[in-house]
Structure formats: structure tokens, C-alpha cells
Amino acid sequence: MNHIKGYIGIDIGSISTKGVIMDEENHMIASEYIWTEGDPIKATKNIIETFKKTLEEKEIKVDIYGIGTTGSARNLIGTILNANVIKNEITAHAIGTLNTFPDARTILEIGGQDSKLIIIRNGIVVDYAMNTLCSAGTGSFLSSQAKRLGVTIEEIGDIALTSRNPSKIAARCTVFAESDLVHKAQIGHSKEDLIAGICNSVVKNYLNNLAKGKVLEDKIVFQGGVSKNKGVVKAFEDILNKKVHVDKNSHLMGAIGIAIISKNVNKNGNKLEFDFNLQNVEFKTIGTECNGCSNTCEIVKVYKDNELIEKMGGRCEKGNQISNIV
Amino acid sequence: MLGNYYIPIYNFLNNIVDQEIVEVLMPNKMSNETIVEGSKFSPDFACIPFKYNMGNYLSELKKGANVLIQAGGGCRYGYYFEVQEQTLKDMGYDFTFISLLGENGLNIKELYHKFKLLNAKLSFSTFCYQGALAIAIIKIMDDFETYMRDKYNLQIDSKSFDTIHKKMLQDILQINTLAKLYQFKDEYIKKLKAVALRKITKDDIKIGIVGELFTSMEPFSSFYLEKELLNYNCIVKRYTTVTYLLLQKRFSRKKVMKKASEYIDYHFGADGAETIAHTLELIEEEYDGIIHIKPFGCSPEINAMPILQKISRQKNIPIMYLTFDEQTTATGVKTRIEAFYDMLKMKKEQEKESREEAYESY
Incomplete structure (x- = not known):
């Protein structure tokens, strides 16, 4: 049994956590997609556990040469896994997509709580936008409205496709969208029209917020959790009047990207210390307030088996000197 | 309180008042507390400077300040001080508010009369001299920081600029005459120029x-x-x-x-x-x-x-x-x-x- 070189990429988002192991040729060896459920450490442990099982089943021995983390919990998980690269999700998504679609020029990404638009020319990012103030054009809006209509988030796409006459639903703001939706439901619009209407409103909100003044050129790639929703894909195609490409791994692009970056960063080609038996290691985080000045930075102390491994969140040296006592 | 600009203002005030009667308070640095306290008493849709201002005023009023000074500005910021003054007075604080900009912009004569409240013996010439000194200090600080921003990544020892900058901000507090200021300026220009820099490249x-x-x-x-x-x-x-x-x-x-x-x-x-x-x-x-x-x-x-x-x-x-x-x-x-x-x-x-x-x- 040969040992091969592997690179782990973990993308810990607000709603879901994505993990992949890539080989040296940027092919995926293992992947996993689970809900974060407000506990990024547990989610990561579960992902690593799944990796272990997958590798055992496939009878592959992997030596880890790169570990990368991205997404909103990237710093915390990066510390825990001792990652060799911790990077923002915009760069990670761009790199991941270019691996699958080298000729992509526009990346639409809608995740659980944020959305991004990345413009690519000649294989590099030249411009991007990320929603700032509101989550109207994101996955969490879709899931809360699905709940209101009594369908699961997974069903939305198929139901939306059956609609012939999507309801018009305000796209500016979630609050208005919701009252619009309730109103349309009460005057008798059918469920599929309402659902298709929500999908359209997500797309309109996205385009109004992020695509202002930007030129969306072919090839357009759509990814992030919401790209699994066929209703939203169709809404994008109808509104943009262009083909929108969705890869079967579209939800994993951030993780793929960060795994590839971790490979590129490890130029010396040194093997990293990594143990797949993470389940038995106890990680604990304690949040405290630094009282060094009136800023009261929120310091998070990370313990591995009761041993302090990192303090994060301080803006100055004082935060790092905060006492080590639990 | 805006960046490091509290220094020339603090200096100016100390130089025009009788320090035995009037105490000039050094403002607290901006912090989470400023914004948390400030937002409590600000309209939600007023822009963020309003909220920081309020936070600053409140922390100084709590320290016992009875004169507040604000700069004024060219957008709706120009109206803020009246709203803030009223809000703070409604909250029960008693103080005098001085806005540097009047109804028709900056008017030196008008401003002189405003500051005379702080020191009845203040002569117009002293006021102008100290005003000019404050502006000269601001100019030097700005030039210093602009140079620093431009060259920061070129310094060979990554701490050089920060060290000089920190020292400069301390030293500048002692300046009370133009002559001292020019000596100070020469000294710091020398220090700045002495920082070892690498050449700028196309990759920067x-x-x-x-x-x-x-x-x-x-x-x-x-x-x-x-x-x-x-x-x-x-x-x-x-x-x-x-x-x-x-x-x-x-x-x-x-x-x-x-x-x-x-x-x-x-x-x-x-x-x-x-x-x-x-x-x-x-x-x-x-x-x-x-x-x-x-x-x-x-x-x-x-x-x-x-x-x-x-x-x-x-x-x-x-x-x-x-x-x-x-x-x-x-x-x-x-x-x-x-x-x-x-x-x-x-x-x-x-x-x-x-x-x-x-x-x-x-």
C-alpha cells in the first residue's frame, strides 16, 4: 500500500462546514458536507472522522502535506488543526473554481449568511463584491421562508421548477419580502408560484446588491450551498439570459480552493504532523474580556486537552498577556 | 477626538487658558465603550461620527468637563452639534458648547469671542498666535504621517517608523512656541530621513x-x-x-x-x-x-x-x-x-x- 500526498481543506461557514482532501494533481480523494449547527469544533471533528473512515474504506494511506482553513471560523479551526494556511473565503473560492473551470469569468456564490460576486479575467481575480449589510439574498432567507411555507429546503428547487407564473415578491429587504410573501399567500397564490417567487427575489436582491456596475461575462459559474437549488439556478438564467454553470461539487469549492492554496504555500514540501484521531482530543474555548483598556477586546482562549494553545481576538500585546489561568 | 488630532487642540487650549483656573482634560481614546455609550443616546440613522461624538462627550462630561468643543463640518455633520447639545442638556448635563465653525464657516473674530469665555484676559494676538501654532503642529503631524504611509513598507527595520512616531506624539505635547516647533520639526525630519529604506519596485x-x-x-x-x-x-x-x-x-x-x-x-x-x-x-x-x-x-x-x-x-x-x-x-x-x-x-x-x-x- 502506497502512501500518497494529501492536502486537507476545510471551509467552516456559518451554516455548513465543508471538508475535502485533495491529492497532488488536485483530484479529490475524500469530501464531506455537514451542518455547522453553531459548533464549528464539533463539525470539524466529525469531518475528520469521516475522512478517516473514507480513507480506510478506500484503503488509501495519506500523508498530509498541507492543511488550510477558510470561512468565518477559519482562525479558530486553523488553530486547532495547526493549519499551514488560513485564508479568506473569497480567494479560496476563486482558486477552487478555477481548478474546475479554468475559463470562468464570473463566479456567483451564495452561502448561508453571505454572498459574493467574483469577477475573473485571464485566470485571476480582478474585482469582487461581498454583501455587507443584510442577508436578504442568501441561503438563510430561503430556509426561513421554506419553513414558513412548510417545505424543506431540499424540496424548494424542484417545486420552483413546476411554477409557470412566479409571484412577484419584493427583493429589496427580507422584511418586505416576507410581508409580501404572506400577503400573496393569503390572496391565494399557489405554493409553487410563491416558491419560485422567492427564488427570483433572492436573485434580484443578489444582483441589485453585488452586481451594480459590474459586467457579468461568460462563463458564469454559480456555487455555494444555494447553487444546489435548481429554482435559484433557473432564476439566474432567466434574469441574466445566460447559461449558468453549476459543478457537482459547487458546494465544496471553498474547501477545494483552500486545499490547493495549502499545497502552493508548502513550497518546501515538508510533511505536516497530523493525526486523524481528532475525536478523542478535547478542545475547549473560553471567552474572556481583556480589561487592559477601555476597548475590552473579546479574547478567546483555546485549550487542547486542558493545555492553552492559542489566544485570539486581542488588538494589542495586552490581550496576549492575559492570564493563563482557566 | 479624532485620530491623533487631540494633541494640537489640547496644546492650543492649554496655551490660551490660565492653567491654574482652567483644567484641560485629555480625551479618552476611542474604544468600544465610546461607541456603545454613544449609540445609546443617538438617533439610529444618524451617521457614525454622531455616535462617536456623543460617546466622547459623555465620557468627558462624566469626568467633570463643563466646556465641550466640536469642529463642525460641511455636510449634515454641521448641524450635529446643536442636536447633541440639546440631547446632552436634556439629559441633565450643564456645559458650554463651542463649535469651531460658525454659521458662515470659519470666522476668526467670532471664534476669538467664543474662546474668550475660557479666559477673559485672552488677547486677540495671543489667540491668533496660538491658533497658527496649532495649525502648524497639525501640518507637521500630517506631513509626518503621510510620509510614513508612503514609505512604511520600504523600511528595512519594521519598527523604525512606529518608534519615531510614538516618540513624536509624546514630544509634540510640550511645544508652546513656533520657535520650539521649528526646532522640533528639523529634528524629526532628520530622524525620518535617517530611517533606512529599500528601493521601491514594480511589485510593491x-x-x-x-x-x-x-x-x-x-x-x-x-x-x-x-x-x-x-x-x-x-x-x-x-x-x-x-x-x-x-x-x-x-x-x-x-x-x-x-x-x-x-x-x-x-x-x-x-x-x-x-x-x-x-x-x-x-x-x-x-x-x-x-x-x-x-x-x-x-x-x-x-x-x-x-x-x-x-x-x-x-x-x-x-x-x-x-x-x-x-x-x-x-x-x-x-x-x-x-x-x-x-x-x-x-x-x-x-x-x-x-x-x-x-x-x-x-
Whole structure:
């Protein structure tokens, strides 16, 4: 049994956590997609556990040469896994997509709580936008409205496709969208029209917020959790009047990207210390307030088996000197 | 309290009052507390400077201040002090409010009478002399910091500038005459020039900051945007300084319009037109990226944004837009800054490769 070189990429988002192991040729060896459920450490442990099982089943021995983390919990998980690269999700998504679609020029990404638009020319990012103030054009809006209509988030796409006459639903703001939706439901619009209407409103909100003044050129790639929703894909195609490409791994692009970056960063080609038996290691985080000045930075102390491994969140040296006592 | 500008104001006040009767309070640094306390007593939709102001006033009033001073400004900021004064008085505080700008802008005579409240013996000549001194100090501080932003990533020992800067801010507090100031200036120019620098190369990333003045100048309100960029080894240029607002802006209005004439026909309040003109200037100077910052709801800058988007498209330059309000987590801002930097860096690397290919083909 040969040992091969592997690179782990973990993308810990607000709603879901994505993990992949890539080989040296940027092919995926293992992947996993689970809900974060407000506990990024547990989610990561579960992902690593799944990796272990997958590798055992496939009878592959992997030596880890790169570990990368991205997404909103990237710093915390990066510390825990001792990652060799911790990077923002915009760069990670761009790199991941270019691996699958080298000729992509526009990346639409809608995740659980944020959305991004990345413009690519000649294989590099030249411009991007990320929603700032509101989550109207994101996955969490879709899931809360699905709940209101009594369908699961997974069903939305198929139901939306059956609609012939999507309801018009305000796209500016979630609050208005919701009252619009309730109103349309009460005057008798059918469920599929309402659902298709929500999908359209997500797309309109996205385009109004992020695509202002930007030129969306072919090839357009759509990814992030919401790209699994066929209703939203169709809404994008109808509104943009262009083909929108969705890869079967579209939800994993951030993780793929960060795994590839971790490979590129490890130029010396040194093997990293990594143990797949993470389940038995106890990680604990304690949040405290630094009282060094009136800023009261929120310091998070990370313990591995009761041993302090990192303090994060301080803006100055004082935060790092905060006492080590639990 | 705005960036380090409390120093010249503090100096000025100490020099014009009788220090045995009047105590000048050193303002607290901006902190989470400022914004949390300030927002409690501010209208939700007033822009962020209003809330910081309130936080500052409250912390000083609690220390016992009975005279507050505010600068005033060119947009709705100009009306803020009246609302703030009323709000604070309704809360039961008793104090006198001095606004540096009057109804018709800056009027020295009017201002002199306002400050006479603090010291009945204050002569007009002393007032003017100390005013000029304060402005001279501001100018020196701004020049110092502008130089630092421009050269920060070129210093060989990464701590040199910070050390001198820190020392300068301490020393400048002792200055009370122009003669001392000039001696001080010479000394620090020498120190600055003595910092060992490497040569600038085509691979250095240059980023310009344009936009609203408060978020530009108060680092806390932009989550230390500039510091963050400097730590990524970028060359940073920012136009808005107090020197610029006080001394240069009024004389450059025509120049600004001329520069931006392709896009706008008239000034639209505060620094809107300046934002456009400065963006165009940065592009001419081959800056790699531009960051536009504003508080939430800042109408002059919102008006400037569609024009910036057009410029970005036509001139092919990335512009990132950041909006600040009373949120307290820096992660979102950091993510965007890092991504912006990564993007510019990738661009540079590609340019470098194509340059090298061009060489090889010879």
C-alpha cells in the first residue's frame, strides 16, 4: 500500500462546514458536507472522522502535506488543526473554481449568511463584491421562508421548477419580502408560484446588491450551498439570459480552493504532523474580556486537552498577556 | 477626538487658558465603550461620527468637563452639534458648547469671542498666535504621517517608523512656541530621513484611500484599515487630513472640478467631488487599487459611488467599498481587506510573469 500526498481543506461557514482532501494533481480523494449547527469544533471533528473512515474504506494511506482553513471560523479551526494556511473565503473560492473551470469569468456564490460576486479575467481575480449589510439574498432567507411555507429546503428547487407564473415578491429587504410573501399567500397564490417567487427575489436582491456596475461575462459559474437549488439556478438564467454553470461539487469549492492554496504555500514540501484521531482530543474555548483598556477586546482562549494553545481576538500585546489561568 | 488630532487642540487650549483656573482634560481614546455609550443616546440613522461624538462627550462630561468643543463640518455633520447639545442638556448635563465653525464657516473674530469665555484676559494676538501654532503642529503631524504611509513598507527595520512616531506624539505635547516647533520639526525630519529604506519596485502594491473624512481619519472607526494595509506591506495614500481640510481644500475646489469634469458638473456636498477627483488622480499615479470608505448613510459619498463604479469599469481598476456603522466585529472587514490584497497580489504576480516572458522572448 502506497502512501500518497494529501492536502486537507476545510471551509467552516456559518451554516455548513465543508471538508475535502485533495491529492497532488488536485483530484479529490475524500469530501464531506455537514451542518455547522453553531459548533464549528464539533463539525470539524466529525469531518475528520469521516475522512478517516473514507480513507480506510478506500484503503488509501495519506500523508498530509498541507492543511488550510477558510470561512468565518477559519482562525479558530486553523488553530486547532495547526493549519499551514488560513485564508479568506473569497480567494479560496476563486482558486477552487478555477481548478474546475479554468475559463470562468464570473463566479456567483451564495452561502448561508453571505454572498459574493467574483469577477475573473485571464485566470485571476480582478474585482469582487461581498454583501455587507443584510442577508436578504442568501441561503438563510430561503430556509426561513421554506419553513414558513412548510417545505424543506431540499424540496424548494424542484417545486420552483413546476411554477409557470412566479409571484412577484419584493427583493429589496427580507422584511418586505416576507410581508409580501404572506400577503400573496393569503390572496391565494399557489405554493409553487410563491416558491419560485422567492427564488427570483433572492436573485434580484443578489444582483441589485453585488452586481451594480459590474459586467457579468461568460462563463458564469454559480456555487455555494444555494447553487444546489435548481429554482435559484433557473432564476439566474432567466434574469441574466445566460447559461449558468453549476459543478457537482459547487458546494465544496471553498474547501477545494483552500486545499490547493495549502499545497502552493508548502513550497518546501515538508510533511505536516497530523493525526486523524481528532475525536478523542478535547478542545475547549473560553471567552474572556481583556480589561487592559477601555476597548475590552473579546479574547478567546483555546485549550487542547486542558493545555492553552492559542489566544485570539486581542488588538494589542495586552490581550496576549492575559492570564493563563482557566 | 479624532485620530491623533487631540494633541494640537489640547496644546492650543492649554496655551490660551490660565492653567491654574482652567483644567484641560485629555480625551479618552476611542474604544468600544465610546461607541456603545454613544449609540445609546443617538438617533439610529444618524451617521457614525454622531455616535462617536456623543460617546466622547459623555465620557468627558462624566469626568467633570463643563466646556465641550466640536469642529463642525460641511455636510449634515454641521448641524450635529446643536442636536447633541440639546440631547446632552436634556439629559441633565450643564456645559458650554463651542463649535469651531460658525454659521458662515470659519470666522476668526467670532471664534476669538467664543474662546474668550475660557479666559477673559485672552488677547486677540495671543489667540491668533496660538491658533497658527496649532495649525502648524497639525501640518507637521500630517506631513509626518503621510510620509510614513508612503514609505512604511520600504523600511528595512519594521519598527523604525512606529518608534519615531510614538516618540513624536509624546514630544509634540510640550511645544508652546513656533520657535520650539521649528526646532522640533528639523529634528524629526532628520530622524525620518535617517530611517533606512529599500528601493521601491514594480511589485510593491499601492492602495489609495478615498471617502468620508471621519472614517478616514479616525482609525478606530474603520477597524484600523490603514494599519492593516500597512501590515500587508502596501503603500498607502490618503488625501483627507486636517491640513487638507483646513488649508488646502478651499483653494483646490476649482482644480477638483476640472479634474472630475468628465464625470460631474457641480459639487455635491462634503467631499463627494473630491472623492471622484482623487480617485482619478490615484489612477493616473498608477495605484493598484482604491478603497472607498464611508459611514452608513453618508449621502455625499453615496452620490459618489455610482460614478466610482463607472470609473472602475472604464479605467479597469478595482475599487472596494466599505461602509461602517456601530458593528463591533472586525472579522468582516478583515476578510474583505485580505481578499482585496490577495487579488491585487495575484494581479501583480501575473504582470510579473508576463514581463519576464517578454524579456525571455528577446
